[in-house]
Amino acid sequence: MQVYQETLERRFYEDLQVPVHGCVIGNIPSEVLSKIPCAWCNKDKCEYLELTKKNLCLKYQGPGKRNEDAAAARTLFPVPSCCAIFYFEIKVVSAGRDGFIGIGLSAANVSLNRLPGWESNSLGYHGDDGNAFRDSGTGTPYGPTFTTGDVVGCCWNLMKGVVFFTKNGLALPIAFRNVAGILYPTVGLQTPGEIVEANFGGQNFIFDLLTYAKQEKLDLMSRIYGRQLYLEDNKLMNDILDYLVHQGYTCTAVSFSRDTNQGEWVNEELQKAVSRHxxxxxxxxxxxxxxxxxxxxxxxxxxxxxxxxxxxxxxxxxxxxxxxxxxxxxxxxxxxxxxxxxxxxxxxxxxxxxxxxxxxxxxxxxxxxxxxxxxxxxxxxxxxxxxxxxxxxxxxxxLSRLESLVKHLQVLLEKLVTIQDAEASLLSLQDFLIR
Structure with a gap:
């Protein structure tokens, strides 16, 4: 198993592909591609925020005296529930007077006069104190503070239901678990002079999202293969032999049968295969x-x-x-x-x-x-x-039994993507056809 694991890791980085669509990782249906978050929504933001630079830059212009003066903005579309991983970044152009800036996720019904994490169905990471907030105005210590010039990211791993944040390209620990539902990328500002600019994949991220996604895919495939169904299932060995005979690979079938002690029926079937071939x-x-x-x-x-x-x-x-x-x-x-x-x-x-x-x-x-x-x-x-x-x-x-199995696997993967299974969106049939 260890040898196989090492082979899998090597092949993964050499051959396996991770589908990337800007800020989204996963095989996304074509009808969803046009609904990926890519900018802040002009109609779903607090009136205290000025929106510029193709709806990517937010500037706070409110009184900034009380908590109720906080101002948040959400994207037009929520995070696609059919993707495996979602990520976006903001650059703190200016921390303004107090640097009360929050980044995170929130539902559509969350008040726009609150920083992300202060209300139910929202979560966030705040720059002034480095605390993480979820469904409450009381935060918990999480990471470093951030200020002018820093780039902060929010990553939602939908496969595992976890959210973590990044600062200047470095991943911070997991901040929240059991994260699910229809959530929108959200940012909040609270004091005069605060300016942030978002990146939803239109430019290269500071954080190495692709490497992270590859590691997550490797972990997923390791869990699949770790069950050893493919390594110890004698029935599958017999199915492989059936495929070789079915396709007329007679010499290979004889060698495989001898080396694996499979298929007492192989001699008769081989004669038929030789004739067909x-x-x-x-x-x-x-x-x-x-x-x-x-x-x-x-x-x-x-x-x-x-x-x-x-x-x-x-x-x-x-x-x-x-x-x-x-x-x-x-x-x-x-x-x-x-x-x-x-x-x-x-x-x-x-x-x-x-x-x-x-x-x-x-x-x-x-x-x-x-x-x-x-x-x-x-x-x-x-x-x-x-x-x-x-x-x-x-x-x-x-079709041989193995070919039927492959076709069934293809249909299964397509069905899982259709029902918006996050893990399935990271996989393809080629991932299981080891070359």
Missing amino acids: SICSLISHGYIDEAMKEMEQVYPNVCQNRKVVFQLLCQKFVELIRKGKVDKAVELGKTQLVELVTCEDDSENASYLNEISSLLAYEDPSNSPASYLLDYSKREAVAQILNDAFLQAEKCPR
Whole structure:
């Protein structure tokens, strides 16, 4: 497990990606991207605050005599509940007379004549005394004071439900736990001359948010892998072997089976896989006649499948054009292909036959508008159709158990993001496909 952990850490910083959208970390749905906090709201601020510099700079212009003279501002949109981490910073342009400046989060119904943290459903870190406030006018000692020139940040880790603050790029301890709900970035000022300017990701943060997010993602994945389900589950080992056999990786399957003592059934299944792989390999190399001959011997029932035969003959038609054997291609089209289309009365097949027949109109098909039909990927597509037909004939599922598991994982991650699970927003399918 220790070796795996070290490998995971190394791969994380080399390969794994952290989705960043300004002040937000996480895979954010497109409809939410336009609602990320990016400035203070002109309609959701106290009248004592002057708003400038594209709604990022706040200047206190109130009397500044009593607590009731405090003035707060919130952003237009709340922190997206579907993100993993949210962070923003303010620069204290001027601490003014007393430096009664607070930064934090608050709900939409919190009074704008209060510093963040003084009222229910709000929390904050204040510069004059370094105290942290939550739902109360009485604070608790938390961190250093801050004043003119300092840059202070607020980070809400929605995965863990914790909030901490930063000063001049250095993270301070966790200030609040069990933080949840619909909260808005908030700043409060209270005495004349106080000026702050916010950064919601429009410029580089002083705090290294990306490194913090990477470490959080590493911790999350370590907890997932720490359960050792992937390391000790014999069923999964068997599923891996099933995948290798399913895909025709016969040599690898034999080695894997021997090294892991898995799959007593593997010999019989390997023989089937060898046959499937052999025929599909012939298709991939353009040897259609040879593939059809081998198919007649091993899978005679598939030879009765008109749709499969049509695809094979169409590819044969293309291969004849590729080799310059136009007369043989025309003969094949007039006889077998037209007959198949007529018997099946299949409009889709008829359309495809017309499409590949367009190759006959060009003296040099490889440099014509229809040259895409000569692409080697067409061979692979036919080979896949054939492999699916073989699996169906053997009463095997089209997908191996491991492939189905991966698809289920993808759907699960998408569903978790849809229901706004914070941890899921930090993950992607690629994180689990160790290369």
